[in-house]
Amino acid sequence: MSGESARTPRVEVSPAAPEQAPVLANLLELYSHDLSKYFDLRVGPDGRFGYPLLPLYWQEETRFPFLVSLDGEICGFALVYRGSRISDDPDVWDMAEFFILRSHRKRGIGAAVAADVWRRFPGRWEVRVLEANVTAMGFWRSAVAAFTASARDDLWIDPQQQRRRVLSFKSLDERLARMEADERSRAG
Ligand SMILES: CC(C)(COP(=O)(O)OP(=O)(O)OC[C@H]1O[C@@H](n2cnc3c(N)ncnc32)[C@H](O)[C@@H]1OP(=O)(O)O)[C@@H](O)C(=O)NCCC(=O)NCCS
Numbered sequence: 715m716s717g718e719s720a721r722t723p724r725v726e727v728s729p730a731a732p733e734q735a736p737v738l739a740n741l742l743e744l745y746s747h748d749l750s751k752y753f754d755l756r757v758g759p760d761g762r763f764g765y766p767l768l769p770l771y772w773q774e775e776t777r778f779p780f781l782v783s784l785d786g787e788i789c790g791f792a793l794v795y796r797g798s799r800i801s802d803d804p805d806v807w808d809m810a811e812f813f814i815l816r817s818h819r820k821r822g823i824g825a826a827v828a829a830d831v832w833r834r835f836p837g838r839w840e841v842r843v844l845e846a847n848v849t850a851m852g853f854w855r856s857a858v859a860a861f862t863a864s865a866r867d868d869l870w871i872d873p874q875q876q877r878r879r880v881l882s883f884k885s886l887d888e889r890l891a892r893m894e895a896d897e898r899s900r901a902g
Contacts (some may be wrong), residue, residue: 730779746812790814825857832885
């Protein structure tokens, strides 16, 4: 086995700059196509789903866009919003959108990226997942369980009357996270 193939792939999560908006827009098309299995998403006359909120990610202080790359090659994105989509709590962090390209799935990249994003924003988090999206349900439950032992998993009927699960948990700052990890390993 060559040294090249033996090395660990390098996943990088980086804030997306305004000039990278077209990159995110392209990935959002693929994401929307995936999610059109569950939501009534339609393309416009230009053949695109579009994502009208995208420019706001560089205009509003409550929005944080990230691009994900693997060994320098783009492989996904995460969009973070500050403010609960369920209550009127402005401090909660919300994972607005999250996507890993098909060719890179089921290799642990999504879980690593989610944990990286959660660590960047200590505090209370909510991850809303459509119950019918079985892949996403399996993914988020597993990623959250790997991140923290104390998460809630509640049913939420969204304004479109769709059944969602809301995973709520705290992202601790580095020092507290280390203490919690020590406690978990002591508990076996
Ligand atoms: C959901 C998504 C982000 C998962 O990304 P990923 O990189 O494949 O996830 P990971 O490889 O890190 O998976 C971590 C764990 O999640 C679970 N998981 C991942 N894909 C799964 C699937 N298709 N079915 C069931 N569980 C799954 C597994 O427990 C997995 O652990 P394992 O590798 O030990 O089996 C990706 O499939 C995706 O982008 N889907 C389309 C967009 C989407 O649904 N986004 C979420 C909207 S709420």
